Amino acid sequence: MINVVWFKRDLRIHDHRPLFEGSRLGEVLPIYIVEPSLWQEHDLSLRHYQFVQESLVELSQQLSEVGGKLFVAIAEMEDVLESIYETLGAFRLHAHEEYGTSVTFSRDKRVRQWMKSRDLSFLEYQGFGVVRGSKTKSSFQKNWESFMAEEFVPSPRQMMIPENIPEILSNSVEKLAKFHIQGDPIRFGQQGGESKAIETLESFLENRHKNYNSNLSKPLQSTASCSRLSPYLAWGNISIRYVVTKTREAMVNNKDSKKQLEAFLSGLKLHCQLVQKIENDPEMMTKAISGDYEHMRQKWDEEAFQRWYEGNTGIPLVDAAMRCLHKTGWINYRSRAMVVSFACNTLLLDWRRPAIALAQLFLDYEPGIHYNQIQMQVGTTGSQSIKIYNPVKMGKDEDPEGAFVRRYVTELANIPEKYIHEPWLYPGFYSLNYATPIVDIQKANKIARDLLHSIKQEIETKKRIENQNEPSHHQHEHATNEPKSNDRDFEQLSFDL
Numbered sequence: 001m002i003n004v005v006w007f008k009r010d011l012r013i014h015d016h017r018p019l020f021e022g023s024r025l026g027e028v029l030p031i032y033i034v035e036p037s038l039w040q041e042h043d044l045s046l047r048h049y050q051f052v053q054e055s056l057v058e059l060s061q062q063l064s065e066v067g068g069k070l071f072v073a074i075a076e077m078e079d080v081l082e083s084i085y086e087t088l089g090a091f092r093l094h095a096h097e098e099y100g101t102s103v104t105f106s107r108d109k110r111v112r113q114w115m116k117s118r119d120l121s122f123l124e125y126q127g128f129g130v131v132r133g134s135k136t137k138s139s140f141q142k143n144w145e146s147f148m149a150e151e152f153v154p155s156p157r158q159m160m161i162p163e164n165i166p167e168i169l170s171n172s173v174e175k176l177a178k179f180h181i182q183g184d185p186i187r188f189g190q191q192g193g194e195s196k197a198i199e200t201l202e203s204f205l206e207n208r209h210k211n212y213n214s215n216l217s218k219p220l221q222s223t224a225s226c227s228r229l230s231p232y233l234a235w236g237n238i239s240i241r242y243v244v245t246k247t248r249e250a251m252v253n254n255k256d257s258k259k260q261l262e263a264f265l266s267g268l269k270l271h272c273q274l275v276q277k278i279e280n281d282p283e284m285m286t287k288a289i290s291g292d293y294e295h296m297r298q299k300w301d302e303e304a305f306q307r308w309y310e311g312n313t314g315i316p317l318v319d320a321a322m323r324c325l326h327k328t329g330w331i332n333y334r335s336r337a338m339v340v341s342f343a344c345n346t347l348l349l350d351w352r353r354p355a356i357a358l359a360q361l362f363l364d365y366e367p368g369i370h371y372n373q374i375q376m377q378v379g380t381t382g383s384q385s386i387k388i389y390n391p392v393k394m395g396k397d398e399d400p401e402g403a404f405v406r407r408y409v410t411e412l413a414n415i416p417e418k419y420i421h422e423p424w425l426y427p428g429f430y431s432l433n434y435a436t437p438i439v440d441i442q443k444a445n446k447i448a449r450d451l452l453h454s455i456k457q458e459i460e461t462k463k464r465i466e467n468q469n470e471p472s473h474h475q476h477e478h479a480t481n482e483p484k485s486n487d488r489d490f491e492q493l494s495f496d497l
């Protein structure tokens, strides 16, 4: 019986269980399908598609080195399965479980149904140490540790493909270029592919991690001292187990790096925890994690949204971060938190459109991390405090000379250092041709703090009354606060849904 190996967000051959199991059982048909119903959803964009195409070129090459071939199609999955069934008869389908949004969740349900109705087996394999149905932090921890302790799955040495190939499939990855998808091409982003992922991990473990902790919050220095593995993990060019294992090995051999690599490891674990959370609640892309906070922000201001999106707010650090993101597809953790806080807390915009806009811009868009993180920043999880950043203060702390701002906001390239984060105070401001600030940041943050605090308080009071006067778990005085440096939400994470 033919073994169809369905690649999704796992574009590699090493430590790839579906590929290993499929090729162990007989003839293999490796496929990658561009599903219009997924790609034309609003969260994906051309930069993701480019990254995937780059990854597929390498994957196709790697498969051909062991006698295999990668087959691709632009079609819905059910049509592909139908065509395989007509040409090859009964087959097994092997894939990694996908932990995504409600769109991929229901697509997987349809595929399962399709296979079941024909009495065909669909073998789905665990990824990220995530377990279907795991609801508590302790069961997650246990599963995660045992998943990470497993040996890597070897890549197949030899592979046989079937003689007859269904008409819907092609072995030309280049053909995928004709598919149209929203967004602009990215010129300065990371390039997709398994070998790039491994190179990136190696250079991080050998050298780049040395200032990981001290540079984590600095927008410019973090570009080199953070691992930059995120797009490779998001599109599966490297397995998280491989990264965890190699990091643990590096820690044994290099005691001086323990602190840096421990912090890095906690990021990897948080990655998996947040993926587990979306697995348990795939609706979080569009709905507040805590339903009580669904309509916390009711205002919409299209002009303010556009100015934020284009990096034209007149607040240098916000604009530099947004322009950097458009150009490169990456900004560090704190800049991500700050731009979300600016849009949704300072400007009080509902979080959903900014979340989709950022998903399209982050080359490493990973739904589980993305929507959890956004909702943590804006306070709709019900368990996190709302963090309101002051980008002027943050700029002075993390980019004191303004090197990051100058690089991306070229209007400010030559402004004296004293004014870099408050150019409106510069006597020659009007000759700079830079936007006047969209808000007075201190005043806007105070208004936001008072408003969000009172809404949160109202919701909590209502909940308390509904819960028959049971005391609330969350302290009101923590409703809105200024984030601490290097605070990546590790500690505050409430896992039980």
Ligand SMILES: Cc1cc2nc3c(=O)[nH]c(=O)nc-3n(C[C@H](O)[C@H](O)[C@H](O)COP(=O)(O)OP(=O)(O)OC[C@H]3O[C@@H](n4cnc5c(N)ncnc54)[C@H](O)[C@@H]3O)c2cc1C
Binding pocket: 226, 227, 228, 229, 230, 231, 233, 234, 264, 266, 267, 268, 269, 270, 271, 272, 274, 331, 332, 333, 334, 336, 337, 340, 362, 364, 365, 366, 367, 369, 370, 373, 374, 377, 488, 489
């Ligand atoms: C609003 C917002 C949205 C985000 N959206 C995404 C996203 O779509 N995809 C994504 O990969 N990360 C996202 N993050 C988390 C974090 O900013 C990125 O993982 C990190 O900046 C990626 O760079 P790196 O690989 O160099 O990270 P490193 O610091 O080198 O960390 C290594 C890996 O650990 C994981 N990790 C690190 N920090 C976090 C964190 N706070 N939460 C979860 N996982 C973490 C990631 O897999 C990362 O690649 C988001 C953060 C915020 C505040």
